[in-house]
Amino acid sequence: MLSLKNVIGIFIYVNIAGWLLMLALYLLSSAGLTEIHLADSGATDFYLRGLLLNLFILSVFFYYNSRIEKLKNINFVELLTSLFITGLVTNTLALVIYGAMALSTNYLEAHHQERWLNLLYHINIGLLIIFLTKAFFYWKRLIMHQKTQRLQRLWTVFEYLMLISLLFNFFEFSFDDAPFMLMLGALILLGLNLSFNFKWVVYLNAKEKWQSILLLSFITLFAIFFFQTVINYGEHNYLKTHLKHSVYVIAIFAFVIFYTIFSMLVMVFNLPTTSVFEKKLEEIISFQKLSQSLQAGDQEAQVYGILLDSAVNTASADAAWLEITDEEGTQVAFLHKGVEKDEIAKLKRVIKRHNTRRIIDATFARNQEHDPLMDELNEYGFKSMLSQKLVAHDHQLGNLTLLKKVKDGFDDDKKVLIKTFVRQASISIENYRLLARTIEAERYKEEIKIARNVQKSLLPLPENLTVSKNLEIAAFSDSAQEVGGDYYDIYPIDKDRVMVIVGDVSGKGTTAAFNMAQMKGVFHSLAQFGLRTERFLYYANNALANCLDRASFITVTILLIDDSAQKIEFARAGHCPTLFYHYKDKEVKYYQGKGMGLGILRNKIFSDHIEMQTLHYEEGDMLLLYTDGIIEAMNKEKEEYGYDRLQDLVLANAHLSPTEINDKIITDLNHFSRGMPVHDDHTALLIKFKHKENEADGEPPASE
Template identity: 45%
Template sequence: MISRSNAVKIFISVNIVSWLLLLVVNLLNFLGWNNYPALGVPVYLKGLLLNLFLAFIFFYYRITVGQLRDDTFINLLTRLVVTGCTTVLVSVLMRFLVFLLGENLLAQHAEVSTIFYHVNIGLITIFLTQTFFVWKILILYQKSRGLLTFWYFFEYCLLASLLLNFFQTNTFGPVFLGLFGILSLYGFILSVNLRWVAYLNFKEKWQGILLIILVVLFSLYFMYTLWDYVLDRARSVDIFANVYMLAMFTFIFIYALFSILVILFNLPTTSVFEQKIEELLNFQKLTQSLQMGDSETKVYETLIEGTVKATLAEAAWLEVTDDKGNIQSFINRNISRSQTQAIKEYLNAKNGHRQLTVPLMKNLKKKSGFTDSMLIPYKSLLTVPLLFQNKHYGMLTLLKEEKDGFDNENAETVTVFARLAGVAIENFRLVSNALENERYKEALNIAKKVQQSLLPTCTNLSDQFELSIFSHASDEVGGDYYDFYKMADTQTAIIIGDVSGKGTSAAFHMAQMKGVFQSLIEMNLHPDEFLRHANNALSRCLEKNQFITASYFLIDTEFHSIQYARAGHCPTLYFSFRDNEVYYLQDKGLGLGILRSEDYSLHISKQEIIYYSGDAMLLYTDGIVEAKNTGGEEYGYERLLHFMRTHIQQPAEQFTHLLVTEIQQFCGSENLDDDYTAVFLKFI
C-alpha cells in the first residue's frame, strides 16, 4: 500500500516528467512542421502526455488540498491567493524577459516562445486545479450524501473529458460544445452551495470578497496570456480547445461570482447578528455576576459596559441607592460628577422624562451657577430606573452627541439590562445576607420556580416515540438540565446536561445553558458544531474552574436516524430491539468550558445511528450512577445496564418510575446527595 507522502512524491515526479516530455514533443512537432516532416509527433502521443500532466496535477491537489479541510475559510483562500501571486509573478517575469529580448528577436526564435507558452500552461494548470479543490471544500461544507454524490459525478465527468485530447476533434464542434455545456451546467448547480458564508463575521466577509476577487483576476490574467500566445502563432497544444481546462475555468469563475454576490447580500445583516450575539454575551456576563463572591461593583461595571456597547453611547453613569434613597455606588464613563449633577437638576425640572433629545448644553447654560467647565456636548439622553418587584435601586443614564441618538430598540435593550441588573442587585443582597434572615429562603424558592419554568414539561413531542422524564435537585435548585425543541414535523432536538457543582451557582449556569441552547437551536447546526458554538459562548462566562457536560441529539423520524455528539457527559444507554442487546454509546467528548480555544473541536465528534421500532435510549446525569448506599458503594453503570435489560418492555412512564424507585431503595433514602435526572425515550 503506497503511503500518502510517497503518492505525493510520485505525482510530482510524473507531473515534471510529463510536462518536459510534452514540451519536447511539441518542439519536435514544431520542427517537423516547419523543416523536418519526419519528426512530426502523432496526436494521440501529445494527448497522452498532456493528459498525464493534467491528471496527475489533479490527483496531487486532490490529496494535498483535502488535508486542509479543517482549516478556516479565510486561511484556505489566503493560501490560494499566495499560489496565485507566485504563479502570476513567474508569468510576469517571463513577459518582462520577452520585453528585454525584444519582440522581433522572439519572433525569429519561435522555440523560445513555445517554451514560455508551455510554462504558462503549467502555471495556470497548477493555479486552476488548486482553486478547483478549494471550491470543493467550500461547497461540501456541511455536505449531504446527495451533494457528495453529485460532486464526485462532476469530478469523474471532468476527468472523462480528457479523453478528447487523444483525438483531433473539431474545436467548438457538437461533441466539444455538448460536453462543455454539460460540465458548465453541473458547475452552475454546484455553485449554489454557499453555507460556509453564514459562518463568516463582518471582517471575514470583506476579506473573503477581496481574496475571491484576486482569484478571479489571476485566472483572467492567465487566460488572457495564453490567448495572446495562441493568437501570436498556431500552437500544437491549444488550451482553448481543451474542454477540461475551459470547464474548470468556467466553474471557478461562476462559483467565485456567486460567492461574492452572496457575501455582499449577507453583509447588511452580519453586523446586526454580531450585535445580537454581543448582547447575548453581555446578558450572560451580567447573569454570571449573581454568583456568590462577586462584588456589587463588578455587577455595576458589567451593566454599564454592556449598555454602552449595545447602544453605542458616548457617555454614561450609574447611581445605585440603598433602601433610604442614599447613593450607595456611583460609576461614570466619559463624564464628570459635576456634569452629571447639572444634568440631574435639569431632569428634575423636566419632571424626569425617561428619554430626551434636546440640546443639553444650550438649556443648561440658562441655569444659574452653570460654568464653562461644565460644558456638555451631548444632545440625546436616555435614563432608565433599576427596578425589581417595585423596588427602586437607582438610575442608569446614557448620552450621545447626536440628536435623536436613541431609538425604541435602544430603549428596550437598556430596559432589559436594567431589569436584569435589578434582579442581580436584589439577588446579591439576598445571598449576602442568606445566613442572617429568611429572605434567602424566599429567593431560593423563587429561583426554584424560575428554574422549573426553564425546564420543559410537555413530553408529547412526536407520535413516533414515547418520552418520560424524572428530575430531582438535591438542594432547592440544581445544575441538571434537559430540553427539547421541535425543529420540524420530523425532526426533534434533545439535550441533557450537568453543571459542575451544586446549588445556586450550578442553577445560574444551567440558566445560561438554557439561553445558549435557545439561541443556537435556530441555526440548525450539526451536533458537533452545536457543541463547538456552545463551548465558545460558555467559555466567556464560566469561571475557570467550572464546566458543563452535555449530550446533544437530533432525531429524524422520517429517516429513522439519530445524530448525536457528547461533551463529557455520561454515555447514553441504548437498547437495540433487532439485536435484543443493551449497550452504552461510546464516543469521545470533552466538557464545555474545559478547553477554551478553537482546538475544542478536535475533542468532539458527530455520530449517527439508525433506529428501529422498539429501540430505546436512556439519557441520565451522573447523580444516578454515582448514587451510594450506606456502605459507600455506587449504583454504577453495570446495575443501570442490567435494570434496562430487565425492564425494557415497560412503558416509558413506568420505566422511569421503577428506575427512581430502585435507586432510592439502593441508597436507602429518597433524598440523594446529588442532582439526578433521567430521560427515557422509546421508539414506537
C-alpha cells in the first residue's frame, strides 16, 4: 500500500507533467494545430488551459504544504533568507526571460512566431507561482507561531477559499464582475485579518530585526516586480493566459504583500523597545540556563561560567569575580570579568581590612555615600558592591562579588534576581558533585566487572594447559588490583610442536584488559603458522602497531617447543629473562637475550632488536616464564624480591611438580612482602619436561 509521502510524490509529478502539457498546448494552439481537435471551439481551448494551469498551481501548492513541517526547525531569519534566495533566483530568471521577450518581440511578431513568446511568458508564470506559493506557506509558518484554535480555523478557511478560487481560472471574469469581486474581497479580508499576527517578531533581537527588515524589503520588491511584469505582459493579444482573470494569483499576491509590509512596519516600530525586551529576555534565558544545567550531561564548570555571565549581564556590573571551593574550603575554580587578578587581590584585602564578614555571609549591597569601605573602593573606581555566597546543605561552595562604577548601582530587583541565580547555581553545583561521585563509583565498578570478565576469559583454563604427555605445565596469575595486565597462553601447533607465550601489558583496568584481548587475537592468529620466534615477534609488532595507542606497549617472551627434537626456540620482546633448570647439572640459569617491547618501535627496524635463542632440553629439565611483578615485589624495608631469590627457590624445589613449585613461589612472595600491598601483577608459567620412565604410563596425549 502506498504511503502518504508516495501519493504526494506521484501527485506532484503528474501535475508537473500537466504544466508541461499546458505549455505544449499553447505552442500547438499558437501554431494553429489545435484547431483539428478543438473544432474551432475557443471555450474548450480556454477550459483546457484553465485545467492545466490549475493542475500546476495545485502541484506547487501541495508540494510546499507537505514541507511546512520541516520549517519548524528553521529560525525566523533563516526562513526569510531562504525565501529571499528563492526570490532572487526566480526574479533573475524572470528578468532574463523579460529581457529576451523585450528584445525578440518585434522580430517574432513580424515573422508570426508568437508561440515562442508564449513559451517564455508561461515559464514566467510558473516562476511567479512558485515564488508566491513558497512565500504563502512561509508566512503561514510565521503566522501560526504560537497559534490558537481560532487562528488555526481561520487559516484553514483561508486555504480552502484559496483552492476554491481556482475555479475562476475556467472563466474570464474581470474586476467588473460581481462573483470575481466577492471572492477576491473575501480572500483579501481574510488575508488582512491573518496579517496581524506577529508573535514571532518579539523573539528577534535588534540585529535580527534589521536583517529581517532588509530581507523583507527585497522580498517585497521581488513580488511587485514579478507580478507587475507578468500582468503587464499579459496584455498582448497573442498571449494565451492573462493572470488578471485569476482570483487565486491576485489574492495570494495581495496576501504576501500585505504581510510583508505589515511585518516590516511592526519591526520598525519595535526597534526602540527592543533593547528593554532583550534585557528581560536575557535574564529569563540566564535563569533557564542555570535551570537546565541541573540536567545530567553538562559539566559543573559550565555552571560557573553561566552564573558569572548571568549575574554580570543582569546587574550590568562593571567587574565581578566568582570563587568556588570544595568541601575542605580549597579553591577549585576562580573566574573573573572586568578586573584582573592582582587588582582583585587588593580589593579582597580592602574588604578584609574593613571587617566585612557580614557582607560576605549574606546578600548585601554597599551603596552608601559615606561608607568607609566604599570610600576606599572608590579609589579603584568602584562605587557599589554586591556580594553573595553560594551555600548548599550548610556548607559554603563559594562566593560571588559584583562591582559597579556608579552609586546605588544595585536596586532591589537586581539583588533578588542575583540571589535567585546564586541559589539555583548552588543547587546545581551540589547536585553535580553528588552525581559525579555516584557516576564515578558506578563507572569504576562496571569497568572492573567488564575487565575482570575479559581477563578471565583470556587466560587458558587449567585443563587446557595439558597439551602433551611429555610436558607438565602449571601457571598462576595474581593481580595487584582487581584487574591486571599479565597474559599467558599455549597453542599446540601439531603433535610435536607447542607455542607458549607470557606477556605483560602496560597499564591497568579495562585498557590493559582490552589490550590483552588484542594480544590474544594476534597470538592465536600467528601461532597456527608455526613461525620462528623472531618472525612471530616481527609480525606481532606490525599487527599491534595498528591496534595499541602510542602510550601502550606489551612485553612478551615467546617459546616454540619441538618435543620430537627436544629443542626450544625462544625470543623476548622487552620481557623478563627466561629461567631454565638443568636437571643433570642441578643448575639454574637466566637467559637474557636482547629485545624491545611490542608497540614501542613501529617500523621495520624492530627486527634489529630481536634475538632468537635455542635450547636443547632433557627429561627433568624445567623452564620458568614470569612477569616483573615477582622480581619487583618489595618488603617493608623497600627491598626487592629479586632474581636471586627466585633462582634459589626453583633450585631448592626442582624435585616438586610445577603446580607445587608455583605454590612455593606464591607462599615465598607473601612471606617476603610481610603484608605489604602488591604494587604490580605477578604471573608465572612453569614447564617441566617429564622423565622417560613416565612415558610408559600409557597415558594418551591430550587432544589438540
